Amino acid sequence: MSQPSMPDAGMRYLDLRGFTMGTHWQVQCYADTKFSSEELQTGIQAQLDQVVAQMSPWEFDSDISKFNRASGNTWQVLPEDFFKVLQHSLFVAEQTQGAYDPSIGHLANLWGFGPLGKVSTTPDAPAIKHALDLTQWRQIRLNADNHSALQPGNIHLDLCSTAKGFGVDQVARYLQDSGIKSYLVEVGGELRGLGCKPDAQPWWVELENLPESSSPVCVAALHGIAIATSGDYRRYFEVAGHRYSHSIDPRTGYPVQHGVASVTVLHPECMIADALATAMTIMGLEAGMRYAKQLHAAARFIVREKNGYSQHMSPAFLAMMEEDLDE
Template sequence: MKRVIPLFSLLLLLIGLSSCAPASEQTIFAMDTVMSLRAYGKEAEAAIQEASTMLYDMDARWSITRPDSEIGKINRSDGKAVKVSDDTYDLLSSALAAAEQFSGAFDPTIQPVMDLWGFYSDAPTLPDPDALKDALDSVDASQVALLEDHYVVAPAEVGIDLGAVAKGYAADQVRDLLLSRGVHSALCNLGGTVMALGSKPDGSDWIVAVQHPTVPSAYLCTLAVSNMAVVTSGGYERYLEIDGKQYHHIMDPSTGYPCESDLLSVTILSESALYGDILSTSLFVMGYDAAMEYWRTSRDFEAIFVLSDGSVCMTGGVENYLSSCEEPCTFVK
């Protein structure tokens, strides 16, 4: 059976939202998850409505199960060029660049493998080894070509799934839209991808709690952030149950099986939610040692790692944002 995730498990817990200033709020269901938008200011209500419409439109363009979506048309194009919208083209460009950068850990052409496992249906099943091998042969982001005038070409056997990056891209776009409409205080939670715009109306930071990966309905730590995205990936978020065994959704593109990571969850703090989405998935697949090596090289994000033995390791900069922690943690410089 496919597990239905409780609402709490899909969302990072948002704390400290009360304020004397009136808020404009909207809760919607898009991209297969609950999304909540909360903003302050005289332009907030109209901006939130516009953002909600934008999110619905993005969902319609990127849905993997809708044959009329832009991604659906590419996947059913039989190798013919498909013209797509600006945001789909931009998101695909970012996803393909990430696949090149994190080769072996991230690939947006994982759709044939996900389909074999039954992640798009209500009847999950263990893939036939021969069928899985055939599906893996088509997992290769380098086969997707972005042409002029927003045309995309993918071979018939290639299938695109932007689920690992769609919410991050959308969160960045919501932030930009709100700013363009004069909103400078907002907290947007797109199914666990959180974008904190500015600070709370009283000038204090937003307090965002990161879910504990092994204790349901509990949080691991709280972070005080402003103008920051907080994104978490973990095997507990979404999984299939087949013959009494759980299989999480974060696939290893090299094996076609859920990755055997030494991490339970990865939380990224970054200015861009899209970058956070890419990193949280890629570093989870890479494992702790390789993830830390990448952080030491780049130093343009902070991260919280929960290892399979339950230990919690945080990059040094997290200390600047940490409000509380429910578990012992180690800061790594």
């Protein structure tokens, strides 16, 4: 990886913040004085608003909501960005044999993690089976020539595990196209950084940890690298003392119970890191680590044990941490 360059003389530090996708975003950067903070704020928000307009199932008029309501066996022309995210999501679904599934919308709603709102009781077996019958990524077809996708009938896409990472990437591209070479972008805990600060230090960030975990703190230098974390502690509900997280296994229809509390993935693209973190969380430690090794992906797993937590790192993650320590 190339060494990060220093901000040009005359660059000023900006700290911009806003709201998107049900969470907060923040951009720290060094920008030329020709840019006003208001101009950059508006430009960044526009990038994120476009992701919401295309891929938020919470918005009735979004492109994904229109796809979900479309008649069965019809081809729907999608915006380029939406098509790109769906295409990658189906690729990960194929690689993981359905451990990751972008057609999980019915299951997400059934368990109270979709736009229909929260639930106070667990769904019954017939309802889960019905939602599983409608979770069928293999039935979705794509036509790259005109960016269209086949709606097989009552398939509900949910790209929330990928779209937020894509939004981070879009903001990063917008900043770079604007000539900004030193930045740190965050959207709801997903990050991407480039360049360094005037003191020649890169953008150091602390990897997300469980609130109650005593796992060692890990920090990473983000120069052309993004970070995404999937964890069962972010969104969940409890019934009779039992926790049900939003990490739903689309192969069984139930939230995972294998003990993996979080997975953090580092990758040049946040969209890819986002999807991989979700997939590896669903797969569990053993299968998820095999997948990480197969892809040479930098991944860290935190697993709940009887007496606390254990931390497991892929070879690529260990190598990246050692590289950062050597800098």
